[in-house]
Amino acid sequence: EIRATLLQLLYAFGMIANDGIPVKPRIIRSEEYAQNTNQLPLYSREVIEQIHTMLTNTITHGTAYKAQIAGYHIMGKTGTANLLENGAYQPDRNLFTFAGIILHGNYKRVIVTFIKEARVPGPQLYASSVTAPLFKSIAERMLIHEKITPVLLSDGGLYITQKSAD
Numbered sequence: 001e002i003r004a005t006l007l008q009l010l011y012a013f014g015m016i017a018n019d020g021i022p023v024k025p026r027i028i029r030s031e032e033y034a035q036n037t038n039q040l041p042l043y044s045r046e047v048i049e050q051i052h053t054m055l056t057n058t059i060t061h062g063t064a065y066k067a068q069i070a071g072y073h074i075m076g077k078t079g080t081a082n083l084l085e086n087g088a089y090q091p092d093r094n095l096f097t098f099a100g101i102i103l104h105g106n107y108k109r110v111i112v113t114f115i116k117e118a119r120v121p122g123p124q125l126y127a128s129s130v131t132a133p134l135f136k137s138i139a140e141r142m143l144i145h146e147k148i149t150p151v152l153l154s155d156g157g158l159y160i161t162q163k164s165a166d
Contacts, residue, residue, distance in 0.1 A: 077100075
């Protein structure tokens with residue numbers, strides 16, 4: 001069992017997005033914000049690249065495909081957990097999380113989505129069908145608001161996050 005607050009999750013993903021260099025989480029209200037300077041990475045470039053590959057594969061070949069946004073490099077991880085009540089896990093009461101990274105040249109953003117006990121009819125729910133689409137919706141609006149254009153391919157198509165070369 002692993003326990004982390006949403007802020008800890010955001011901090012970890014911020015460091016992963018920033019090539020292993022810690023980033024103080026903050027809400028961005030404009031493009032003018034303090035950059036972290038003169039800090040050394042906590043992890044080697046090789047370790048960060050392995051994590052990037054794993055998080056990219058979660059989008060391209062795993063459960064978080066609903067977080068993919070055409071024209072942008074998206075990485076992320078889903079999480080589904082049962083709520084603990086009176087010392088026992090409740091299979092019908094869940095917490096859903098998705099932590100995602102948008103990398104687009106020098107543009108780096110981390111979004112963490114969280115829903116407790118989603119009220120959606122149907123079979124057993126997972127974060128891939130609850131919080132990954134929420135991440136996508138937030139990210140798409142943010143990319144439009146910040147005027148970050150998608151990557152166009154030479155054939156006129158949009159870039160889709162691809163599995164990293166092994």
